Amino acid sequence: MDDYFDSEEYSKIDFSKTKIKKGEYENCTFVNCNFEGIHASNIQFVECEFIECNFSNTIVKDTAFKDVNFINCKMIGVKFNECDPFLLQFTFKDCQLNFSSFYQLKIPNTKFINCNLQEVDFTEAILTSSVFDNCDLKLAVFGRTNLEKSDFRTAFNFNINPEESKLKGAKFSKDNIIGLLSEYKIIIE
Known part of the structure; x- marks a missing residue:
């Protein structure tokens, strides 16, 4: 026992x-x-x-x-x-x-505050209503990830393909929106 x-x-x-x-x-x-x-x-x-x-x-x-x-x-x-x-x-x-x-984990409402999340695997995870407050997401992998209603407003260095992950209701700032567009190889000035 x-x-x-x-x-x-x-x-x-x-x-x-x-x-x-x-x-x-x-x-x-x-x-x-x-x-x-x-x-x-x-x-x-x-x-x-x-x-x-x-x-x-x-x-x-x-x-x-x-x-x-x-x-x-x-x-x-x-x-x-x-x-x-x-x-x-x-x-x-x-x-x-x-x-x-965090591959394939169902962890809604998870809070990441001031965390270094470089090269973390979030593939196929369910992270609905989660918070990424002041987090470094450089080379973090988001593939078929459910990020609906999650808060990325103060996160940075992320690259999320909006065609691969669910983002409905997710929050981003004007400063970090490029992390959603880098997939398209467009120039933003």
Whole structure:
């Protein structure tokens, strides 16, 4: 039987040296912890918060993130598409998510605030009503992605083909509209 952890705080733990216990973590806070490159598979995180943690290249196969906040975390190369999709919900603030994958995930209402999302794969994801506030989306992949009602007004460096993705009701600014037109190789001055 898996362990159950409730309302606990974990600070400065290097899980690459101290193995994380499998189980359900509810309402727990992880501060300045290192998860880099570990197998964090089959763990449930419910209403947890991760602050200044390193998740780079962490394996999250069948891991549940239910109403989880990531703040100032390094999460390079994480395959979120391998997570448990049931009740999957998270928010990212001030995070480095380069080279991560959200392929085919159904994650409406997701908030990305001040995040670096370079070369992230959003192919076939459902991101309706999501927010990309001050996010760098350089070389991020949006193919057959549902972005209806999403907010890109302060996002930058994105390239979204409006013929390939659903954009009805999505918000853009006059300054970043070029990210929708670059596909057409037109000159905007």
